[in-house]
Amino acid sequence: MSVLDSKIPEGPIAQKWTNHKNKINVVNPANKRLIDVIVVGTGLAGGSAAASLAELGYNVKAFAFQDSPRRAHSIAAQGGINAAKNYQNDGDSTYRLFYDTVKGGDYRAREANVYRLAEVSANIIDQCVAQGVPFARDYGGLLDNRSFGGVLVSRTFYAKGQTGQQLLLGAYSAMNRQIGKGKIKMYNRHEMLDLVIVDGKARGIIARNLVTGELERHSAHAVVIASGGYGNVFFLSTNAMGSNVTAAWRIHRRGAYFANPCYTQIHPTCIPRSGDYQSKLTLMSESLRNDGRIWVPKTLEDAEAIRNGKKKPTDLSEEERDYYLERRYPSFGNLVPRDVASRAAKERCDAGFGVNKTGEAVYLDFSSAIMRYGREKATIIGEVDASEDRIRELGEAVIEAKYGNLFQMYEKITDDNPYKTPMMIYPAVHYTMGGIWVDYNLMTTIPGCYAAGEANFSDHGANRLGASALMQGLADGYFVLPYTIGDYLAHDIRTGRISTELPEFEAAEKEVRERLERFINNKGTKSVDHFHKRLGKVMWDKVGMARNEQGLKEAIEEIRQIREEFYKDVFVPGSMNELNPELEKATRVEDFLELGELFAIDALQRTESCGGHFREESQTEEGEALRDDKNFAFVAAWEWTGESGKQVLHKEELTFNDIELKQRSYK
Amino acid sequence: MKLTLKVWRQKSANDKGRLETYQLDNVSEHMSFLEMMDVLNEQLIAEGQEPVAFDHDCREGICGMCSMYINGEPHGPDRGVTTCQLHMRKFNDGDTIYVEPFRAKGFPIIKDLVVDRSAFDRIQHAGGFISVNTSGNTQDANAIPVPKDDADKAFDAATCIGCGACVAACKNASAMLFVSAKVSQFALLPQGKVEAKQRVLNMVEQMDKEGFGNCTNTGACEVECPKGISLENIARMNREYLKASLSAE
Numbered sequence: 001m002s003v004l005d006s007k008i009p010e011g012p013i014a015q016k017w018t019n020h021k022n023k024i025n026v027v028n029p030a031n032k033r034l035i036d037v038i039v040v041g042t043g044l045a046g047g048s049a050a051a052s053l054a055e056l057g058y059n060v061k062a063f064a065f066q067d068s069p070r071r072a073h074s075i076a077a078q079g080g081i082n083a084a085k086n087y088q089n090d091g092d093s094t095y096r097l098f099y100d101t102v103k104g105g106d107y108r109a110r111e112a113n114v115y116r117l118a119e120v121s122a123n124i125i126d127q128c129v130a131q132g133v134p135f136a137r138d139y140g141g142l143l144d145n146r147s148f149g150g151v152l153v154s155r156t157f158y159a160k161g162q163t164g165q166q167l168l169l170g171a172y173s174a175m176n177r178q179i180g181k182g183k184i185k186m187y188n189r190h191e192m193l194d195l196v197i198v199d200g201k202a203r204g205i206i207a208r209n210l211v212t213g214e215l216e217r218h219s220a221h222a223v224v225i226a227s228g229g230y231g232n233v234f235f236l237s238t239n240a241m242g243s244n245v246t247a248a249w250r251i252h253r254r255g256a257y258f259a260n261p262c263y264t265q266i267h268p269t270c271i272p273r274s275g276d277y278q279s280k281l282t283l284m285s286e287s288l289r290n291d292g293r294i295w296v297p298k299t300l301e302d303a304e305a306i307r308n309g310k311k312k313p314t315d316l317s318e319e320e321r322d323y324y325l326e327r328r329y330p331s332f333g334n335l336v337p338r339d340v341a342s343r344a345a346k347e348r349c350d351a352g353f354g355v356n357k358t359g360e361a362v363y364l365d366f367s368s369a370i371m372r373y374g375r376e377k378a379t380i381i382g383e384v385d386a387s388e389d390r391i392r393e394l395g396e397a398v399i400e401a402k403y404g405n406l407f408q409m410y411e412k413i414t415d416d417n418p419y420k421t422p423m424m425i426y427p428a429v430h431y432t433m434g435g436i437w438v439d440y441n442l443m444t445t446i447p448g449c450y451a452a453g454e455a456n457f458s459d460h461g462a463n464r465l466g467a468s469a470l471m472q473g474l475a476d477g478y479f480v481l482p483y484t485i486g487d488y489l490a491h492d493i494r495t496g497r498i499s500t501e502l503p504e505f506e507a508a509e510k511e512v513r514e515r516l517e518r519f520i521n522n523k524g525t526k527s528v529d530h531f532h533k534r535l536g537k538v539m540w541d542k543v544g545m546a547r548n549e550q551g552l553k554e555a556i557e558e559i560r561q562i563r564e565e566f567y568k569d570v571f572v573p574g575s576m577n578e579l580n581p582e583l584e585k586a587t588r589v590e591d592f593l594e595l596g597e598l599f600a601i602d603a604l605q606r607t608e609s610c611g612g613h614f615r616e617e618s619q620t621e622e623g624e625a626l627r628d629d630k631n632f633a634f635v636a637a638w639e640w641t642g643e644s645g646k647q648v649l650h651k652e653e654l655t656f657n658d659i660e661l662k663q664r665s666y667k
Numbered sequence: 668m669k670l671t672l673k674v675w676r677q678k679s680a681n682d683k684g685r686l687e688t689y690q691l692d693n694v695s696e697h698m699s700f701l702e703m704m705d706v707l708n709e710q711l712i713a714e715g716q717e718p719v720a721f722d723h724d725c726r727e728g729i730c731g732m733c734s735m736y737i738n739g740e741p742h743g744p745d746r747g748v749t750t751c752q753l754h755m756r757k758f759n760d761g762d763t764i765y766v767e768p769f770r771a772k773g774f775p776i777i778k779d780l781v782v783d784r785s786a787f788d789r790i791q792h793a794g795g796f797i798s799v800n801t802s803g804n805t806q807d808a809n810a811i812p813v814p815k816d817d818a819d820k821a822f823d824a825a826t827c828i829g830c831g832a833c834v835a836a837c838k839n840a841s842a843m844l845f846v847s848a849k850v851s852q853f854a855l856l857p858q859g860k861v862e863a864k865q866r867v868l869n870m871v872e873q874m875d876k877e878g879f880g881n882c883t884n885t886g887a888c889e890v891e892c893p894k895g896i897s898l899e900n901i902a903r904m905n906r907e908y909l910k911a912s913l914s915a916e
Contacts, residue, residue: 052801067722068788070829071730087809120803129808130799132858134822141812159822165729166825173796180792188785211777240724274697279705280726405826409728412745412752413699478801527712529705573717578679579778581720582712 004257004637004652007439008112013658014094017116020440021483025490032057034496035489036220038205040192040247042069044164044470045453046226047171048477054178056482058489061218062175062184063207065191065242065584070172073228073240074473077164078285078406079148080156081470083121088145092153094118101468102659104150104337105433105461106611106627108263110635111658112440113458120479121471125157127478131170135159146290148466150337150666156467161285161406167470171477190216191584192247193512195223195254195449198504202251202449206505206512210584213577215509217500221492222448222485225251226477229432229454231264233592233599234544235536237429238270238283244588245595248436248455256444257637257650259457260434261595262603265464265612266545267430268294268341271413272361281428282413284364285406286466289334291369291399292423294341295321296353296362303353313355313363313422324348332666339463339612339625340666342427346545347623349426356424365422370395427545431469433460433612434602437637437652441484442476445639448488452476457635462611516576519586524571528585531566535559535589535596543600548616552604556597560645563593594644601645608632620663629661668694668755671763672707674719676779684776686765696756700743701726701733703755704766721780728752728893731828734835735780736767741832741891749830749893769835772878773842784831786877787845793873794866795849797859817855824851826894833888833896839880844888846874847904848896854907864911871908 009020027035035058039050042064050062064072084097097118102109125143129135135157136144145154159166178184189210196204196217204219230245231237252258269284297303298320305311324344326333336344345362348354355361374395378386386394396419400407410418436444436451438458444451453473460468499505542555566589574580609618609625610632618626633654638647670691677684691710694703701723708718724732733750737743743753758764766780774782799805813821825848833844850867853859859866882901889898 048801055800066724066730066732067784068829070788071724071732073725073730076725076727076729085808123803123805125808126805127799127801130797130802130805130858132797132821132853132856134818134825134852134856135808136822137813137815137818139815141814141818142809159825162729162826165828166822169825173791174799174801176788176791177796177798179788186788188788240730241726242724275695277695277698277702277706279699279702282727408747409752412728412748412754415754415756479803482801527709529709571712571715573712573715579720579781582718 004437004650005439006110006652007441008110009440013112013115016112017119024483024487027486027490027493029057031493033059035059035492036061037222037224037485038218038220039063039224039226040205041072041226041228041455042175043072043074043226043228043453044168044171044473045455045477046224047072047168047175048474049224049226049452049481050184051171051174051178052478052482053485054183060178060184061187061220063187063190063192065189065210067188069175069186069188070169072168073243074168074470075165076240077470078161078283079287080146080158080163080467081124081167082148082155082465082467083125083157083471084118084155085122085125087143088154090153092155096153097121097155099659100151101459101465102461103664104465105463106625106664107461107629107633107656107661108610108654109459109461110654111656116480117459117472117475120475123479124471124474128167128170131173133159133166133170146287147335149286149289149335149341150332150465158287161287161403164470167474171474193250193587194508195251195446196505196508197254197446198498198502201447203498204500204505206508211579213575213580215512217505217509219498219500219505221489221495221498222450224450224452224481225436225455226452227455229435230592230595231429231432233535233596234429234539235532236273236278236281236540238267238281241280244591246588246591248451249591249595251436251444251446251449253640255446255640256449256451257437257639258435258598259437259635259637260602261599261638262543262606262613263433263462263611264429265338265431265433266342266427268338268345268427269364269425270428270430271410272356272358272424272426282409283428283430284410284423284425286338288364288403288406291402292334292364292366293323293368294325294334294362294364295323296348296355298322300352303355306355307357307359322353329666336666337463337465342545343614345427361424361426363422364425366399366418367422370399370419373398431464433457433462433464437635441487442481443484443488450481450485452481462613515587516583519570519572519583520576522570522572524569526569526571528570528572528582528589531562531570532585532589532592534562535593538562539596539599543603546614546616547603549604552600555600556604556645559593559597559600563644566590566593597645598638598647601647602636602638605649606632606636627663633661668696668758668760670694670758673763673765675767676719677776679778680775694755696754698755699726699751700735700737700753700755701751719780720778723751726751729828731830734769734782734830736769736835738765741769741835742893746890747893747895749828769831771834771840773834773840774831786879787829787831787842789877790842790846790870790873791849794869797853798862811857813856821852821855824848824855824896824900827896828894830893832891832893834879836887836891837880838885838887839883841882841888842874842877842879843882843901843904844892844896844898846870847900850904850907851900854903863907864914867904867907867911
């Protein structure tokens, strides 16, 4: 019997959430005023949770390491947000969104959580529109939709290529209203460095004021971790420079199980890397695959000629191009899920068909779409005799209206004009499906400590579908946590203020201080980035898009080695009591070095392939990921036992009552 | 490329501050400006010196965190970009580049190139929202059609990233482009109209309290804005403000 209790409510799947809400404990409005909640992170999950909890009457303290909640990395999400509204009358429904998400996650997500996500998805759109989020609309004034990978309906709501920005500004505005009222106390430029547990319950955090360097104690009746994902363990990813695992990792070290760390999403459409100085990778939204076609040359000779600059992509005729996704997956074509598209790109590049100097790039081509839209537009405005050039001009205007900011972003980075020549793209680390283990109520294995958004593991299984991260973040924060947290807090109405003078606070602060002092006093010679880059290279080469037993074993050894050298030889300039970005990086990289090890250990134990986790030993004859449901239909939840790499594995068995387990096919 | 950098160094808010000169020898034209700063910092750390503190996060032009005043312009010589999107191909071998923090009374310096822009947050607290609670039972998102033109204009205003380049570019250190973008977004949408009067009055009042100057129609803000927020928004805010001030309530 597993020690993990997922607390999935009884009853048919469509009734579970409603029944649960009906039976759950609630805190009366007068008592909510006596209860404090800490929210760490102000992205979509944290921002929406903080605002909603404050609206309910709780006293919220919110923390962000950036200078404003509006800068959390949710802001960079481009393409859109899914919701089962069925505005397009194309047969969408709660069940279909649920089904697509479980299948897209390669049957490694918890059914009940995913169903709830699909169920509340429509409320999110209503809520955001009420807040003034300017979604794209059609000429009749109603909301527009587009399609994302892995689904056959149009259910994605969007605001050009800045959907995450608009949704986050919506949550930020809801927060601002509560900050103005004094119901949220906002701590900007603060980083959580430890969780404080009193009598077995989460009762506060230790945070560092990043401007003054001061360590602060903050107490509360519950702590919500919404600190995002850990893609930066790879050093290069589409995450922001500051995105880190520290808050999640510190609660792991205090007793929260860490689930499925090896489930990482490698996004197929990112701008390829250009040199060693590269600090991050930039995503080109999946929405581009609505209109862009992905290809490489059919022959190795042409690929070589393109790499040497002897030929240009536009020199190749249709017959000389291999639209490999359309060839391999005729029914989903360019809109296969991300894991499938990424592996297909790697397969072509490994076979020598890559199109940039490094051989690690494929084309994303808009010329067909430009001409198609141009012809449509010419018909609409009555220009029946429009020339090719005129049609192209009209088509480019349509593409610009849809993706203008993405095309501009591409051009600024690469100095190439994507209206005239195809974009070059390559997969990059983008999102982590794994994270802190939570039950149906989003509570971790530490009572009173919750995890929401990308920081938890619950909804995306082994692969997340496009436009579902925004949905999950806001679902957790607006519509799940505000209900479920009351069930726990109902027992805390008589507790009263929690003192920060308790010995537990003192001990936690002392530990944090010693940790920081150790870095400042270390007489090393190398920068933090030096070690972070080395860790990233091991992760990408051996724990990246394709993994095998030998590589993973080597990776574990190498990461231990890097960690040892890091402690001996890292140099952190400056002092503790000032703004010190190098010190901030040092604690984050320290945690990445431990997480990286567990990540590889998790990948090693899971000898099947599923979603974003591809073990070379487990594939079909056609090179597709081959699951092993008999032995691996479980969530791997790791318990910290006091030393890095010595975590103990607990399994939460996954049962599928409403969806039949099948080999995923997008052909 | 070889470059000479003149970088503003200031230990803390109370320090006087000065320009320091650094030489960089191996700069690639494909680097972003911040990657060039990373190289400088690695060099400083290798020499045992303190690296230059600067704000940055997403490095793709959307979080609004980066804030450098480069050769006399916020976000440097390119148009429609933030500092993180500025690439070294916009400079020439042998150039001397001046790097300073955003300068404005409303943005006190914290350290080196890092400034405090919390005034922007406080202006938003005063009214940058629509007063709706989270509700699983609000009306359907399509219940109120919004003319596409209004929706598009509201969106254009809403793309403001709150970086503060408008303030840094303005000779009056005015925040009117920033404030008007938020006021416009909501004023253009039916959902925002209910509170429009109170919103504009409150936000402008807070803006004045924070010590930002007024608009004298120079238009430098619009030129330097990485998101191309239009001056029309300031005109709209002035109309909204006038309307709100004159109508009794």
